[in-house]
Amino acid sequence: MENFLRELPDRQTLLQWIREEVNNDIPEVNAHIHTPYSFSSFDDMRQAFLMAQKEQIKLLGINDFNTTGGYDEFHALSREFKVFPLFNIELIGLMEEEQSKGIRINDPINPGRIYLSGKGLDFPVNTENELFDKVDEVIEKGHDQVRTMINKLNQHLLVLDRGMQLDFREIQSNYARYMVRERHIAMALRLLIFDRFKTPGQRKAFLHRLYQQDAMADITSNAAIENEIRNRLLKAGGIAFVEEDPGTFLSLDEMVRIITGAGGIPCYPVLLDDKKGDYTEFESDPDALHRKLTDMNISCVELIPGRNDYWILKRYISFFSSKGFVILLGTEHNTPSAGPLKITARGGVPLDDEIRETAWKGACVVAAHQYLRARGVGEGFVSGSGTEKGSLEELGKAVIRKFIR
Numbered sequence: 001m002e003n004f005l006r007e008l009p010d011r012q013t014l015l016q017w018i019r020e021e022v023n024n025d026i027p028e029v030n031a032h033i034h035t036p037y038s039f040s041s042f043d044d045m046r047q048a049f050l051m052a053q054k055e056q057i058k059l060l061g062i063n064d065f066n067t068t069g070g071y072d073e074f075h076a077l078s079r080e081f082k083v084f085p086l087f088n089i090e091l092i093g094l095m096e097e098e099q100s101k102g103i104r105i106n107d108p109i110n111p112g113r114i115y116l117s118g119k120g121l122d123f124p125v126n127t128e129n130e131l132f133d134k135v136d137e138v139i140e141k142g143h144d145q146v147r148t149m150i151n152k153l154n155q156h157l158l159v160l161d162r163g164m165q166l167d168f169r170e171i172q173s174n175y176a177r178y179m180v181r182e183r184h185i186a187m188a189l190r191l192l193i194f195d196r197f198k199t200p201g202q203r204k205a206f207l208h209r210l211y212q213q214d215a216m217a218d219i220t221s222n223a224a225i226e227n228e229i230r231n232r233l234l235k236a237g238g239i240a241f242v243e244e245d246p247g248t249f250l251s252l253d254e255m256v257r258i259i260t261g262a263g264g265i266p267c268y269p270v271l272l273d274d275k276k277g278d279y280t281e282f283e284s285d286p287d288a289l290h291r292k293l294t295d296m297n298i299s300c301v302e303l304i305p306g307r308n309d310y311w312i313l314k315r316y317i318s319f320f321s322s323k324g325f326v327i328l329l330g331t332e333h334n335t336p337s338a339g340p341l342k343i344t345a346r347g348g349v350p351l352d353d354e355i356r357e358t359a360w361k362g363a364c365v366v367a368a369h370q371y372l373r374a375r376g377v378g379e380g381f382v383s384g385s386g387t388e389k390g391s392l393e394e395l396g397k398a399v400i401r402k403f404i405r
Contacts, residue, residue, distance in 0.1 A: 003123050003124070004078075005371045005374035005375065008371065008402055011371075011372075011377065014395065014398040014402060015394065017398060018394065023401070026353060026356045026357050027058035027400075028056055028058060029060075029329075029359055029363045030057055030059065030060055030330050030331055030342075031061035031063075031119070031302065031328040031329060031359070031362070031363050031366070032088065032269075032302055032329075032332055033048060033060055033061065033062065033331060033333045033341070034064055034065070034332060034333055035064055036070075036176070037177040037178065038067060038090075038181065039065075039181050039184060041334070041337060041339075042333065045073050046077060048077075048333070049077045049081040049083055051340070051341050052083050053081055055342050057083065057342065058084060058404055059363050059367070059400060060074075060078070060341075061086030061119070061328070061366075062086070063090050063117060063330065064089065064090065065090050065091075065092065065179065066089070066092070066135050066139050066179060067135075067179055068121065068127060068262075069177060070177065071087055071124070072124075075087075075123060082404045084367060084399075085123075086119065086120060086363065086366050087121045087123045088118060088120070088121065089262070089264070090116070090117045090269075091115070091116050091135070092113065092115055092248075092249060093115075093249050093255045094112050094113055094114065095112050095252055097112075098111060099111050103280075103282055104281055106269055106283065107280075108271060114252065115269050116252070116255045116256070116268060116269070117268075117302060118259030118262065118264035119265040119267045119326075119369075120263070120264055120366040120367075120369040120373075120380065120381075121259070121262045122264075122370075122373055122374070123370070125263070127262075131258045132262075134250065134254060135250075137247070138247070138248055139178075141245045141247045142179070142180075142181070142244075144245070145248065146180050146182070146185065147168050149234060149240045149241075150166050150167075150168055150185060150240075152239065152240040153166055153239075156240065157210075161196065161206075163196070166188055166189060166192065172184075175188055182230050183230060183334075183335070185234060186226040186229040187226055187336070189233075190225050190229060193207070193210075200219045200220065207219075210233070213232075216228065222336060223337040226336045227335070227336065252296065256296075256297070256298075263373050265326070265366065265369060265380075265381055266296075266297070267298070267300040267302050267326075267328065268293055268296075269302050269304070270289075270316065271283060271307075273308055275346070286315075286316060286319045286320075290319070290320065290323055293325075299324065299325050299326065300325060300326040300327075300328070301320055302328040303328075304330055305344060305355075306331060306343070306344060307346060308345055309346055310351075313355070321358055326365045326381065326389065327358050327362045328359065329343050329359040343359070363400070364392070364393045364395075364396030364397045364400060365393055366381070367400050368380065368392040368395040368399060369381045369392065369396075371395065371399045380392070
């Protein structure tokens with residue numbers, strides 16, 4: 001599929017055009033959403049673009065786990081709805097030294113586990129190489145774990161109701177585009193229960209038997225029930241829990257090489273504070289986090305403001321902005337609950353213009369990066385290279401505005 005960026009004017013024409021434009025508004029952008037190609041709040045990808053249209057979101061970034069399988073559909077819908085696309089990916093790795101020391105990175109529960117995003121990958125992306133072969137191996141090992149979980153669940157279900165069984169292929173076909181995760185199992189089981197038992201009372205009674213303890217989730221909330229199924233049955237201590245194979249995780253070096261090899265920008269997702277005001281050990285000190293990321297040759301961070309206190313979020317954004325980092329914001333949308341695409345801080349607190357402008361400028365850098373690489377006229381933003389952000393922000397602003405017009 002041909003990249004739409006090759007249809008835009010050359011760099012100098014775009015820059016001349018944007019300098020003559022009189023438009024100082026700050027568009028709403030969302031640089032991190034998951035789609036049904038991993039797991040998503042959206043029933044299908046079109047739903048995300050319909051929401052973007054309704055909420056006047058001008059830019060969306062696809063950010064699925066371990067796959068670029070949704071890129072073609074995302075690209076086509078972006079053109080249809082005139083919403084600028086960022087082509088991203090999210091990988092899951094393990095830092096063994098931090099794990100041995102009990103240091104949590106950007107996973108609130110599992111020491112050593114690290115999530116890393118790749119921003120602005122090439123489109124079409126070249127997955128026919130040894131780097132993406134490693135990603136395929138990770139997906140298959142994850143599927144082995146999922147199959148074992150399903151087998152354990154089925155053994156448990158046989159005792160409760162012999163007519164209720166789950167099947168990996170059916171789950172993959174009906175609820176996932178390719179990669180099957182715990183959340184798909186929880187969704188499939190919830191739907192199976194609802195099909196078998198028609199009243200809220202019957203469903204709650206079965207969940208009680210399923211958990212072997214009281215069901216606490218709101219029986220009228222599909223998302224709450226799926227989250228409870230996942231937490232009670234599939235997580236550590238649950239009857240269908242299966243320890244992850246160490247081969248399921250990439251090393252930090254492998255993740256960076258996969259991202260840069262696909263033309264992307266390595267970007268660290270900052271977990272930041274939880275509802276109790278606690279941080280992971282890796283992120284508790286912003287100065288130390290900055291040094292660690294610099295040592296990793298990473299100069300791009302992203303945040304999901306909906307899980308953070310507004311003032312803590314603002315301080316971290318201001319700090320990393322002052323260090324010259326590219327900063328991106330998103331909503332994830334990788335749980336059963338579908339909230340708005342417009343980004344707010346925890347509790348729905350609106351973002352001020354300074355934060356929104358920072359997120360807009362970060363998105364512009366990634367857009368310029370994609371444009372330059374698509375046209376073969378530059379390498380775009382390179383972490384740690386000293387590449388001037390300002391020129392990329394201006395070019396990206398022109399690229400996005402020309403596209404959405």
